[in-house]
Amino acid sequence: MQYHDxxxxxxxxxxxxxxxMTQHAAGLHPVSYTIWYEYVAGINPSLRQRVDELTRDGxxxxxxxxxxxxxxxxxxxxxxxxxRISQGFEKVMGDISTSTAQAADEAGQFGQMLKSWSDDVAAxxxxxxxxxxxxxxxxxxxxxxxxxxxxxxRLDESHREVENLRNEVRRAREDALIDGLTGLAxxxxxxxxxxxxxxxxxxDMSGPSLLIADIDHFKRVNDNYxxxxxxxxxxxIATILRDNVxxxxxAARYGGEEFVVVLPETPLDGARSLAEKIxxxxxxxxxxRVGSDETVANxxxxxxxxxxxxxxxxxxxxxxxxxxxxxxKQQGRNRVTLASACT
Numbered sequence: 001m002q003y004h005d006x007x008x009x010x011x012x013x014x015x016x017x018x019x020x021m022t023q024h025a026a027g028l029h030p031v032s033y034t035i036w037y038e039y040v041a042g043i044n045p046s047l048r049q050r051v052d053e054l055t056r057d058g059x060x061x062x063x064x065x066x067x068x069x070x071x072x073x074x075x076x077x078x079x080x081x082x083x084r085i086s087q088g089f090e091k092v093m094g095d096i097s098t099s100t101a102q103a104a105d106e107a108g109q110f111g112q113m114l115k116s117w118s119d120d121v122a123a124x125x126x127x128x129x130x131x132x133x134x135x136x137x138x139x140x141x142x143x144x145x146x147x148x149x150x151x152x153x154r155l156d157e158s159h160r161e162v163e164n165l166r167n168e169v170r171r172a173r174e175d176a177l178i179d180g181l182t183g184l185a186x187x188x189x190x191x192x193x194x195x196x197x198x199x200x201x202x203x204d205m206s207g208p209s210l211l212i213a214d215i216d217h218f219k220r221v222n223d224n225y226x227x228x229x230x231x232x233x234x235x236x237i238a239t240i241l242r243d244n245v246x247x248x249x250x251a252a253r254y255g256g257e258e259f260v261v262v263l264p265e266t267p268l269d270g271a272r273s274l275a276e277k278i279x280x281x282x283x284x285x286x287x288x289r290v291g292s293d294e295t296v297a298n299x300x301x302x303x304x305x306x307x308x309x310x311x312x313x314x315x316x317x318x319x320x321x322x323x324x325x326x327x328x329k330q331q332g333r334n335r336v337t338l339a340s341a342c343t
Contacts, residue, residue, distance in 0.1 A: 005041070016040040026066040035069050046195060047073035181231060182238035185252035190260055193250045194314050197264045201308065209271035209307040211261040212321045213237075213278070216300045216333040218257040225296065230257075233287055233299055240281050244274070260321075268307035268338065275303045275336040283334060302328035306339035 005013065017036035018028075026032045038044040039051055050069060054061060061069075177189035185193070197208050215221070215237060222230040234257060241251040241259060250262040263271050279301060286295040304324030308317050320339035328337040 013037055013041050024061040024066075026061050026063045031070050032063075032066050034074060035066055038074065044073060045199065046192065179238075179253040182235055182253050184238050184242065184259070185250055187252065187254055190250065190252035190254065190262065191314070193252075194262050194317075197262060198308065198312075198314055198317070201264075207263060207265055207267045207271075207307055209263040209266045209268055209305065210317055210321045211259075211263070211271060211275050211278075211303055211305055212254070212318070212325045213241075213259045213261070213275075213301045213303045214325055214329070215257040216302055216329075221296075221299070229287075229296070233257075236285065236287050236299075237282060237301065240278060240285070244278055244281070268305065271305050271307060272336060272338060275305050279303060279334065279336055300334035302333045303336045304328060304339060305336060309341065 014037070017033060017040050020036045020040065021028055021032055024032075035047070035051070039048055042048065047069060050073060051061075054065060054069075177185060177192075179186040194210070201208060215233060218230065218233070221233055234253075237259065238251075238253065241261065245251040245261055248264050249266070252260050252262075254260045261274070263274070266274070282299060282301045285299065287299055288295050302325060304321045304327070306317055306321035306324060324337040324339035328335045331337070
């Protein structure tokens with residue numbers, strides 16, 4: 001999630017987030033703050049819905065619940081990255097706290113000097129102490145100027161560190177949404193995209209549509225040519241999908257040798273045409289064995305195509321597309337089957 005809120009708006013979200021955090025049992029740490037920042041800002045609908053479900057009966061969230069929300073709805077950051085970000089956050093806050101405390105101490109001493117000098121003036125002790133008092137005031141004024149300068153420098157440095165932390169979170173979150181083998185979106189990214197797509201679809205709209213594709217006889221490919229070749233086949237299919245799925249559409253690796261394509265604004269006929277195009281490209285491609293020029297023929301895929309029905313959930317749409325894929329397999333593979341109106 002990229003944040004573009006102004007200082008004023010983010011300060012208001014900070015106030016609201018802290019108010020929420022104090023009502024729950026989780027620690028006041030960066031992960032908890034991120035959850036509640038996105039919640040009060042209203043920028044993460046799936047997170048907000050889940051939090052409302054968990055707290056509907058007055059239940060409080062503990063650390064386990066907060067971390068689970070973070071993993072499910074914000075970022076699947078690996079442990080090392082999370083540790084670096086947490087340590088960086090604590091360092092920034094520690095530096096700010098130290099500088100602020102130093103400035104407060106200097107201000108307190110300056111205030112005491114002013115009070116002492118004011119008392120001397122009120123008591124008529126100007127003659128013997130005036131020059132000495134002015135010298136002390138000048139001395140403390142210089143100290144205050146230096147302290148404020150140091151605070152400003154540390155705040156600037158902290159701002160840069162916070163920006164670096166923000167970029168690291170962004171990179172980690174992007175990595176968490178990418179399939180490592182193919183570079184396509186992964187299952188988590190697909191789930192989120194499909195949920196958002198259906199949430200934004202009006203009841204009278206056509207589409208969105210969903211393709212599910214599976215590599216035919218993939219176990220045989222692995223058994224005959226090895227897993228390195230199997231991985232190459234998967235990457236090649238991913239490349240074909242990437243080259244033919246554009247714009248708002250999303251291609252993702254669903255798991256193993258299975259792929260999905262979300263088509264937010266494509267009705268059933270258009271989805272079927274795209275599925276047939278992809279099927280033919282795969283059928284006609286030739287993939288060389290790893291380490292040789294030998295080509296392997298008969299790499300094909302089967303596809304199921306479904307278009308969303310009003311009132312249908314993500315799971316129901318996926319089930320219909322998957323059922324159509326199963327029919328393609330049952331009817332001889334290397335074909336496209338349209339889903340029926342019910343599973």
